[in-house]
Amino acid sequence: MSGTFVGMPAFPTAAREALGDTQLRRNLAHATHTIRDKRAAVVAEVEDWEDLRLAGAAVKEAALRDLATHLETLEESLTRAGATVHWARDAEEACAIVAEVARSHGVDEVVKVKSMATGEIGLNEALEAEGILAWETDLAELIVQLGDDLPSHILVPAIHRNRAEVREIFRRRMGDVGRPAPDDLTDEPAVLAGAAREHLREKFLRAKVAVSGANFAVADTGTLVVVESEGNGRMCLTLPEVLVSVVGIEKVVATWSDLDPMLRLLPRSSTGERMNPYTSTWSGVTPGDGPQEVHVVLLDNGRTRALADDVGRQALRCIRCSACLNVCPVYERVGGHAYGSVYPGPIGAILNPLLNGVADEQTASLPYASSLCGACFEVCPVRIDIPSVLVDQRAAVVDSHRGDRVPKAEAVAMKTAAWAFSDSRRLAWAEKASGLAGRVLGRFSRTTLPGGRTAAGRLPGPAAGWTGARDLPAPPTESFREWWDRTDGGRT
């Protein structure tokens, strides 16, 4: 099983469609710039932010480098605290475990806290196939679920919807699945949030089983941590009788005090607040308070694959803050759907190939969804060097095509370049050919680039993939060599 949306086209195709949607681009630009500015303001407040980043990266890196020990410790402390620990090699096993818990309590519905891991494993669909409905309770996830839509941002999954669209979705769909939206529903965000509160409250009050993820899992104390804003997390973690938490094995930190740099880094990087409204921590079962039956599913699903990659391992430090999405010039223009996964943006461009490999075309296109500008690394609270991992993953994609009978256009181009550059006579010839091409292409082009050079239009054949998204400057009609020969190095 992969974490990518089934049947999604590869990034370039999906991106071109998204670029044509001006409403989407406007929503995205507004949202990413707003969060980016808020983040910058609260980060500037912290005098030693860079040292804090180093500390955060070190906590996660240390946990990963000794992961087997920490996982065994976590299992022990959770069990001691009254939780039942399950292990899942892949998505299918994880979904089966959750479904079995739900079935053993005879329920046909569960309430859910927003969680990337359960999105990754396609839990809602798997439960539905078993006749169990999973209600998303985060406002944005509710909008996505009711709109039969896909999430497009880690933090604000409905970032691509504006208020009028949300009102429409609520009016049309709420009544089908529970308490309908009030007749006088306006498109004021406060009114829409009020409607969601009423709609979901009846579900919280009657739910027997809840499903959550966790932001952190503390090995030595068996404590899980959920960081949230709305209080839907608290509802799910507190009111039902049974709680199942699906936790990626990379969420482990060694000790309770390791939570310090993490809880200082995450809210400022994520929502751009000093602290998010609610953080809940719990260790197994607390007699007389909250769920009395607690399950924890420790999930691999490709994480050990990423762990084995010496360059890519650092991607497992990710705390899903989404700061890298908000600063990414590519994400800002194409949005989350083009990445075809619950993990979009720069982190998605490395995490998906690391978790799943690059065998399918969709995943293989992701490492190219970047201009390598480096903004993502600068904001990342756990200092993941995303550009380096991207370059390394590009190499992995190229390697995976080495045996192909029909070489990729890019591979042909690179081989030709190597052949031409390795001999000065060939290079002179190639430049002449290019100058000729420049004169031809220049004549067919429609655009003029800044600086007055003409741009080649869309090229036919395999090169279309390149020119479809870029203006390729038409090659100059005279090469540097030709100019040197003609003018005797500028002396005539």
Place this chain on the structure above:
Amino acid sequence: MSARDEILRRVRSALSGVSPAEDLPPAPRVPDRGDLVALFVERVEDYRAVVTRCAVADREAAVAEALAGASVVVPPGLDLDVPGSVVDDRLTADELDRIDAVVTRARVGIAETGTIVLDHQPDQGRRAISLVPDLHVCIVDVSQVVPDIPDAIALLDPARPTTWISGPSATSDIELDRVEGVHGPRKLHVVLVG
């Protein structure tokens, strides 16, 4: 091979030849911010929560004023008289949903972030009572205010459930417009004593 053994085997083989990390660099401390209590008040108010400061003798009056006649539930161990209150004795979620307000203590207040942390001892009650009612009146002593997050972490017992509260429930999910109050209490009133 069980899933457990298989995953642990995969982890070990992925990390073969990888050395464990050296000692962790210490996380930096916040510089001295001067008047901690003033900072705490400013930062709590920044989340659009209400803060009332009062002397020990005026606690009851300050709480009564914050409640303004609302129906109210209190934890069994609350060290304060709240006239007309219902003491929680395992009320159901439905019963709690019909009560307007809750009055609790807290374990610690964090100045840097304007956060109050509950560890759900008897003076704060189980988690549900400070969640379902729409108004949370929370009493914090000035002596409970600490500078920053690491100080709070050092004070808290990880075996207990904890709830960290920074302002009222909020969402920015619709066009990034901040709306106070979705599922948790929509109003947070901190009574700061001392």
